Amino acid sequence: MNLLKQGLLLLGMLGGLVTEPLSSRAKLVTRTEFARGQLPRMTQWSQFQSADRTTDRAPLAVGPVWTPATQRWQQTTITYRLAPMSAYYRQIWRSAARHWSRVSLINLVETKAKSADITVQTKKQPAHVAPSIVGMTTSRHYSRTKLANLNVLATATATLYRDTTKALRYTRLQRIHVAEHEFGHTLGLQHAPFQQSVMYYVTRDRTITVADIRGIQRAYAN
Ligand SMILES: [Zn+2]
Secondary structure, rough: OOOHHHHHHHHHHHHHHHHOOOOOOOOEEEEEEEEEEEEOOOOOOHHHHHHHHHHHOOOOOOOOOOOOEEEEEOOOOEEEEEEOOOHHHHHHHHHHHHHHHHHHEEEEEEOOEEEOOOOEEOOOOOOOOOOOOOEEEEEEEEEEEEOOOOEEEEEEEEEEEHHHHHOOOOOHHHHHHHOOOOOOOHOEEOOOOOOOOOOEEEEOOOOOOOHHHHHHHHHHHO
């Protein structure tokens, strides 16, 4: 067998490995990501000054950058289900899903099916969660299957804490930004170590940026 054929065989095997239906017996790994709320700039300035200063010190990235991903879905059309919530929050999650679908190559499709890839919910913050946390995403990926060197997601749940966003006086648009951030995690994106990203760990005024779109493109390119 010549080298070209060996190469093709190897590619074929790799292809078979990743396109194989994911076994329900596959071991799942859980990970949780938090989004921290950005405190208001005008109110109670002295009390919140150190938190604001931390935010201001965040580096501005130079040159073409992309938001890192460690996970992705097998497919680019991904379903999400809204847990029971008010019409106000349903619109917030739907806006965030629309924003991602409009700008990146992934398509977030709402479904009522319990088998949805992603579940989004809006909750009162539990007592054990730090008061500055505005959102959280928990995801599970398969332990062995990888696509483009990324873990393949099995399920994800994104949460927005309505009492925290209210206490921090987030506007409707800023709550949409939190939902965009959490959706970013459910798509496999991690926190960006620079300011020009909706995936910066502190979220309030940032929306989806070119760095985030590049991050999705890299993760889902093949
Ligand atoms: Zn986060």
